[in-house]
Amino acid sequence: MPTLGSDDKRDPVAIKERRRSKRIVRRRAEIIDAAKNIFLAGDYASVTIDDIADTAGISRATIYLYFKSKQEVYTELLFRDLDAMITMLITSFDRNDSVRNNLFRMSISYMNFFRVHPEYFTTLSFFFMPGRKETLPPDAAAKISARLNDGILTIEEAIKLGISRGEARPVDARAATLSLWGQWMGNAYLAVAGRTTIYERTIEQVYADGIDLFLDGLTVRSPG
């Protein structure tokens, strides 16, 4: 839903408001980028707003114009990166394509997220605080959960569509989705822990063979 006056490109108040909005988005992004370096370098507990301000090259007071707390900076960082991944995953889904092609593309999307963001499998976490002794506060956890849910429901929809068209066997689409999502997550953990290298397989091979076996199990095989 457009905000008041946002359609009027020549209204000076609207122009000013749009510029202000853009500035806020840009400044928040700068703070999040600076904070990410700090969160990756130290323990969550020991990071202060002053550390983030120093790295971002702005004052502590300025940070508080954009974020309520260190906690809010951290959860916005998680949300931003997760959002990019879920968007890629959802974009991979094409209702006019086969269940096999859809799930294969989603698998590659997930793998690419891991390749760009291995830190989510070593240091940061969508479920726990860094250092993993605390969980996320309820509101942050709910926001992360809702966006994760968009991705998980898209996988489930792809499987259900495959079942409804007779391409896939009538499995429990939800349990299959969770199992597949777990496979992707676990494969990323194995890769980041160096297991794929030890076993002389590339991350691409493990994802490709994993999704192939899953799809061969899921889909109705053509006779012969």
Place this chain on the structure above:
Amino acid sequence: MPTLGSDDKRDPVAIKERRRSKRIVRRRAEIIDAAKNIFLAGDYASVTIDDIADTAGISRATIYLYFKSKQEVYTELLFRDLDAMITMLITSFDRNDSVRNNLFRMSISYMNFFRVHPEYFTTLSFFFMPGRKETLPPDAAAKISARLNDGILTIEEAIKLGISRGEARPVDARAATLSLWGQWMGNAYLAVAGRTTIYERTIEQVYADGIDLFLDGLTVRSPG
């Protein structure tokens, strides 16, 4: 290979040596149990040998009779729990049984490890230090790796045996193994993060459906 004199049940020197051995094993286990509570409660970096000694109800000097360092206590703890899991996994493998039954039993073994030891999916880690900023020292990592390898090779062997008997299709057994291991690990992470509950599936359903789909993809389907 038996040690010198260990076969002689009445040799007083051997008896004394056996008792000493048992005492060492028991005492080390007591220290590891105490340390585990400490490692789970705090950050690895902040845990001291004194904390462990206090919890175990022994002196700091006594701990140093059994362990060189906090690091050694930690890696022995990891190794002990991992060893129990790998032993269960290997014990699940029966060369005279089908690839389907073997992999299904192994899947249940892994799931049961998670159920008894969710802390390895939240707080401790076979790959990283708790808090996950540091990796394990090379000798500890090598010991953990070697035992993990015993488990991974057993899965691979079960798949290869299935292929050689014509029960399984001629896939890359190693990539399939890594993908399956990743699936089990990822499913445990999902469960510990509460995802299985959110999606109204039990951990048993997710493991069972995951292994079923994988096995349906892996195995040669009987016609009809």
